[in-house]
Amino acid sequence: MSIEEIVSNARTYYRTGATRSYSFRMTQLNLLEDAIKKNEKKLMDALRADLNKSAYESYITEIGIVLEEIRYHKKHLKSWMKSKCISNRLSHFPAVGYRVNEPFGVVLIVSPWNYPINLTFEALVGAISAGNCAVIKPSAYSEKTSHAIKEIIEETFAPEYICVVEGGRAENQALFNQKFDYIFFTGSVNVGKTVMEAASKHLTPVTLELGGKSPVIVDKTADIRVAAKRLVFGKTLNAGQTCIAPDYLLIHESVRDEFIEEFKKAVDKAFPSGNFEEMPTIINEKHFNRLSNLLTQGKIAVGGNTDSTHRFIEPSVLTDVNPNDEIMTDEIFGPILPVITYKSLHECIEFITNRPRPLAFYVFTRDKRVVHKLFNSCSFGGGCVNDVIMHITSPTLPFGGVGNSGMGSYHGKKSFDTFTHARSVLVNNFSLEAPLRYHPYTDKKMKIMKRYFGNES
Secondary structure, eight states: OOHHHHHHHHHHHHTTTTTOSHHHHHHHHHHHHHHHHHTHHHHHHHHHHHHOOOHHHHIIIIIHHHHHHHHHHHHHHHHHHSOEEEOOOGGGTTOEEEEEEEEOSEEEEEOOSSSTTHHHHHHHHHHHHTTOEEEEEOOSSSHHHHHHHHHHHHHHSOTTTEEEOOOSHHHHHHHHTSOOSEEEEESOHHHHHHHHHHHHHTTOOEEEEOOOOOEEEEOTTSOHHHHHHHHHHHHHGGGGOOTTSOOEEEEEGGGHHHHHHHHHHHHHHHSGGGOOTTSOOOSSHHHHHHHHHHTTSSEEEEOOOEETTTTEEOOEEEESOOTTSHHHHSOOOSSEEEEEEESSHHHHHHHHHTSOOOSEEEEEOSOHHHHHHHHTTOOOSEEEESOSSGGGGOTTSOEEOOGGGEEOEESTHHHHHHTEEEEEEEEOOSSOOOGGGSSSOOHHHHHHHHHHTTOOO
16 A cells, blocks of 8 residues: 555545544553553564663563553543633623644654654554544664564554554655644654655644753762762663763763762673673664764773674763764764763853753752752753653653754643644624624724723823
C-alpha cells in the first residue's frame, strides 16, 4: 500500500467518527497496554540487538514509562474529555461559553532511534487519548525495534486507524509531502527544520522535540560525591544517547579535581572490574567515529578507551577543552563529559545565554539563591536541581523544548492537549436581545459602551 493510500484510508476512517467516543479510546488504550505487556520480551530483544540495552534499562527507560503513561491516561481520560463551561462577560448574557475538545484528525508521529519504544508509544498514547488516527514513522537506524513496533501495531490495530511506515529518508520525505492534521516529531534540529518547512506548506501544526547542549552546573556547596554519581548515571544511560543527557559541565574551580576523582569512583562502582557488558553501545559506525574524534578535543581525565568492534565508548571526562571546538558547539550524544571551570556564577550565565537555548538544564548546589539566579537568567525546556534526567519520567510534568531545542510539550495531560483542538463555543438563545450591538450606532450608545469598558472620560 502506498503512503498516499495509507493517509487517505486513515482520513476516511476518521471521518466516520469511530475514534471519538470515550469507550473507543479506552478500548484502544487497553489494547496497546496489553500488546506491550504481551510483547515485552520481543521489544527487549530488539533493543538489545539495536543498542545493547539490558533488560533492566529497557524496562525502566522505555517499557515501564510507557505503561505508566497509559495507566495515567486511562485514569484521567473521562475528565479530560469533558466540555468545560467558561464564565462570560455580562454583555453576553444569557449566552453560555464552552470549551469543547476535538481531535485534530489524522496525525503523523515521527520517532527517533535512541528511545524507539518510549518516544513512539508515549506520543501514540496522547494521539489515541485525544481521539485521532495515527501514522507512525520510526527510525531506520533502530531497525530491529522499529520492525517490532510495526509488527505489534499491525497485530493490535486496524491499519486504517493506526499504521506504521518503515524506511529511511525517502519514506520520510513522502510522508512530509502528505497533508496531515498534526505532526509530532522527535529528532535532530536539522531534520526538525525540514519537518517544519514541509508542515508550513499545508499550515499543519507541529510539535518538535529536538535536543541541544544541556548544561550542568556544580558549585562549591554541592555534594560532590552525589553529583558525580548522578552524572555518571546521566552519561551512561543509553551510552549518553539521550536528548536530555548532561552535555557539558561547568564546575567551580575549587572542586573540579575532587569531582573528577569521584566521577572515576562512581564509574568503577557502576561497572565493577571494568566490565561494561551491560552498557549500551553507540547506534552505528558513523556516530562511533564522530564520538571517537571528540575524545581528541581535550585532555582525557577519566576513561577514553574505545572498541570499534562493539561500537563501545568508555564513560569519559575531558578537561582543557576549547569552547569553540566541535565538542562544545554540537550536541555530543555520547558518554563523554567535557569539563570547564568557573570562578563566578556570572561566567556560567554568560556562557549559557550566549548559546542556543537547551532542552535541559541541571544545577547541583545547596544554595537556593544560586538556583533562583540561574533559573531567572537562563532559558531552557526543563530540568532538575541536584539531579539529572529524572524530570522526564513524571506524567505530571510536561516535557518539551524552547527555541532551538523544540516547541510544544507532552506527557500526561499535556499529551492529550497536544493532540486536541480545544474549540470555543458560545451558546445563545432567543429570549433576550442587546440593542447596543445593533445599528444605528449613536453617541448615546458610545457613552454607555465606554462606561461599560471602564473608559468613561
